[in-house]
Amino acid sequence: NRSQLNPDNKTYSNAQEVLPKLELIFHPFGIKNTGLVNNVKFDFNSSRIGDYDFVQYGHGNWTTSKDFKLHRNFTLTPTAFYDQEIIFKDPTNNDKDTLVGRFGGQLNLRSDFITGMLDTGYKYTRRTVSGSLTSSNQNTNNSDAEEEYNLFYVQNYYMPTQNTYFKLATGYDVSRSNEDWDFNHRAEPVTAELGYFS
Secondary structure, eight states, X not given: OEEEEETTTTEEEEEEEEOOOEEEEOOOEEOTTSOOEEEEEEEEEEEEETTSOOEXXXXXXXXXXXXXXXXXXXXXXXXXXXXXXXXXXXXXXXXXXXXXXXXXXXXXXXXXXXTEEEEEEEEEEEEXXXXXXXXOOSSOOOSSSOEEEEEEEEEEEEOSSSSEEEEEEEEEEOOOSSSOSOHHHHBOOOEEEEEEOO
């Protein structure tokens, strides 16, 4: 439950409330001798914003991937996924159910160096038109279907000890947008993370 301060009367009001989520996660499984590893999960939750009624969300995701050992220090992993969300009686869609799908993939090259595990690759995610399994709508020219990720990335994960790690990551966005191709507009923020496992 998250409350928000009203600056006018200095009182707090409900901003968002999320009930416990129900998740069904299957153990990763393979398909015959293909080497494909599949991850499937489903979840369901109810949440509300402000004083509106609770809205129910259903969600499912299927991800499949395969490792190619190029060298003892290099592993190439292509991944593909489909993600489907349904919003029951969506208040932003005249209380009709809304289907939102996403599909995409990732190509990751993991290099195992003395400086840690270096991941370089490409990631792509596209949203489908609401209520459709396609990523384009011939009848409208809205941006309902759009690229959410279209970027090259690099990340280094280093564990100096058994209980600590350091992660450094950045990327370069190549999505079709109104931004120009100037590096300052396309470069992802450089993020650094330091962690300790207790």
